[in-house]
């Protein structure tokens with residue numbers, strides 16, 4: 001069996017060190033254990049299988065995609081094993097570790113400025129579209145607007161959670177960028193039990209929170225933040241708010257403090273969105289009375305962010321208060 005056979009069926013870990021009401025349990029799917037290192041393996045395999053099946057992706061073709069890194073890692077892994085060329089565009093806030101991992105698997109990486117408006121031709125999404133248009137026979141997954149992205153979660157992430165917890169699931173909580181995870185997983189869980197609550201976590205600086213609550217895309221709210229892989233500066237078609245019951249905002253500080261807690265108390269060294277997701281799961285858990293189960297995902301590993309989230313100097317330089325009981329030791 002090649003590496004792609006090991007995508008999905010990730011462990012569901014119970015988190016027991018957070019202060020939540022009696023009888024309220026928090027579970028997290030360890031998506032960083034997918035072979036490409038993230039939750040994105042699921043959607044990339046699903047979309048490429050479909051494209052091959054429909055003859056949209058022919059042997060030796062080029063796959064082009066805009067990606068904050070994890071979709072790119074999954075594409076690079078599958079391009080390497082299936083014999084495709086991969087060209088990946090990403091914003092320059094993506095960590096060097098992530099960029100280099102893609103190059104290691106033979107992908108071409110094009111780094112674009114983060115601080116340009118979505119309509120700029122330097123924006124990483126526009127850049128990928130241009131390369132796709134200019135490269136004959138190329139295939140673009142189009143993860144932001146492709147319904148197969150959410151469908152992959154409807155067919156894998158949702159059923160796996162249901163198989164393990166069934167009717168005990170009270171709420172599913174996750175941050176979103178393309179919206180594939182929250183939309184597909186929530187849609188599946190609600191199809192089994194309509195009373196499951198779905199909560200999207202949105203970083204301060206992203207548009208989704210205001211859009212959900214007030215129906216307005218407010219570009220004046222777009223602001224930089226450090227967490228990689230959550231929130232957006234444009235509305236992704238894949239984000240299906242009809243299966244989302246609430247959107248709550250988090251800050252980088254919420255996410256990173258929770259990452260420290262997960263590492264120090266649960267032995268889980270995870271990426272920033274995992275910290276955000278667990279922070280959100282704890283907020284939702286605190287609003288419930290037991291018995292209840294709140295489920296989230298740990299989308300990628302902290303090994304991709306060692307020089308940032310797990311480096312005390314970086315944390316302090318960027319204005320994050322470091323809790324000495326839970327934070328990593330200072331290096332200087």
Ligand SMILES: Cc1ncc(COP(=O)(O)O)c(C=O)c1O
Nearest residue numbers: 176177178179180181229273299
């Ligand atoms: C680290 C990380 N977490 C979470 C997400 C959000 O997932 P989705 O695109 O399914 O909304 C992404 C997406 O890029 C990601 O890279």
